[in-house]
Amino acid sequence: xxxxxxxxxxxxxxxxxxxxxxxxxxxxxxxxxxxxxxxxxxxxxxxxxxxxxxxxxxxxxxxxxxxxxxxxxxxxxxxxxxxxxxxxxxxxxxxxxxxxxxxxxxxxxxxxxxxxxxxxxxxxxxxxxxxxxxxxxxxxx
Ligand code: CO
Numbered sequence: 012x013x014x015x016x017x018x019x020x021x022x023x024x025x026x027x028x029x030x031x032x033x034x035x036x037x038x039x040x041x042x043x044x045x046x047x048x049x050x051x052x053x054x055x056x057x058x059x060x061x062x063x064x065x066x067x068x069x070x071x072x073x074x075x076x077x078x079x080x081x082x083x084x085x086x087x088x089x090x091x092x093x094x095x096x097x098x099x100x101x102x103x104x105x106x107x108x109x110x111x112x113x114x115x116x117x118x119x120x121x122x123x124x125x126x127x128x129x130x131x132x133x134x135x136x137x138x139x140x141x142x143x144x145x146x147x148x149x150x151x152x
Pocket of ligand 1: 021140
């Protein structure tokens with residue numbers, strides 16, 4: 012198991028345009044990338060900061076994971092994502108340890124990247140996403 016870097020910090024928001032405008036005004040940052048990821052029920056905006064991103068997540072409906080998160084907790088920190096060079100071996104390692112995996116196999120996330128989630132009950136109450144990236148930091152699809 013090897014973590015390459017912190018890929019992104021994800022924040023659940025009600026209004027994506029308002030959140031982007033807020034980050035622009037307060038911190039002078041701009042999204043590099045914005046897309047609807049139907050499989051995850053979100054529209055996401057990726058704001059680059061150094062070598063990482065702030066990921067703003069707007070649910071596509073109330074009956075989605077992020078929609079339920081917003082209903083229960085309101086806007087706020089949703090998950091952190093670590094980059095890994097080999098997602099399949101990372102998942103095998105975690106499975107061997109009995110980690111509480113949400114995804115036993117990779118699925119496709121934003122930017123076409125291979126991703127998988129680990130349940131917050133597994134460690135420190137934090138929802139963790141693993142994103143497979145190449146050595147030069149590009150998503151693997
Ligand atoms: Co994410």
